[in-house]
Amino acid sequence: MLQTVRELLLPAVQSRLLLLINHVVSREAAALDRLKPHAGRRLRVEAADVPGWLPTPPPMRVLITPAGLFDSDQRAEETGDLTLSVSLPTAAQLLDLMAGSAPPRVRIDGDAGLAADMHWLVDNLRWDIEADMAQALGPTPARLVMSVGRAGAHSLRRMFATQAGGAAR
Numbered sequence: 001m002l003q004t005v006r007e008l009l010l011p012a013v014q015s016r017l018l019l020l021i022n023h024v025v026s027r028e029a030a031a032l033d034r035l036k037p038h039a040g041r042r043l044r045v046e047a048a049d050v051p052g053w054l055p056t057p058p059p060m061r062v063l064i065t066p067a068g069l070f071d072s073d074q075r076a077e078e079t080g081d082l083t084l085s086v087s088l089p090t091a092a093q094l095l096d097l098m099a100g101s102a103p104p105r106v107r108i109d110g111d112a113g114l115a116a117d118m119h120w121l122v123d124n125l126r127w128d129i130e131a132d133m134a135q136a137l138g139p140t141p142a143r144l145v146m147s148v149g150r151a152g153a154h155s156l157r158r159m160f161a162t163q164a165g166g167a168a169r
Contacts, residue, residue, distance in 0.1 A: 014060050015072065022069045024127045031125055032068035034117040039066040041114055042073050042080035048107065049087040082110035082118060 025031045046059040061073035061080065073080070087105040106122050108115045133142035 010057065017060075018062070018070050018072060020127075023132075024125050025069060025121070027128070028125060031121055034120060035064055035068035036066065038064045038081075038114050038117065039068075040064065041082070041111070042075070043070075043118075044080040044083045046083065046085050047088055048085040049105075051088070054088070080110070082108065082114045084108055084118065 025035070041064045043062040043064070044059050045062060047057050050056045061075070063071045063073040065071050085107040087107075089104065104122065106118075108118055108122075130142050130146045133145060136142075137145070
């Protein structure tokens with residue numbers, strides 16, 4: 001039963017993740033310009049530093065489209081032109097990622113030109129959550145939601161830091 005749930009859930013999660021990444025990439029013309037020359041290239045994205053209690057997800061295979069976006073790669077090849085090993089964040093690191101203050105930890109192996117452009121994307125792309133919320137809710141409610149979120153994230157960071165300090169004693 002658990003295997004069936006995983007088989008149904010994993011493709012849906014991966015497709016939503018690709019939609020989110022494409023949303024972020026499409027807002028930055030420089031990112032699209034960097035990816036367009038790599039159309040047809042294949043990426044293998046794998047999880048690294050997976051906590052022991054969490055099952056390791058299978059690698060995701062991604063194809064760069066002529067538009068400079070990403071699509072799911074249906075080919076059964078084990079390797080691609082580039083491998084990205086993304087470290088799964090701890091709870092505190094996840095808060096930093098969502099706040100845009102720290103890029104994800106990614107190890108990139110493969111074609112040097114494609115690796116350089118992927119490294120640029122990791123270092124320079126940021127998801128502007130407030131701007132997306134402002135489109136849906138309006139600027140004032142979005143600002144309010146973000147300020148409440150930042151305050152909550154700050155409190156959680158302090159809690160994690162306190163717990164880490166207490167565990168080290």
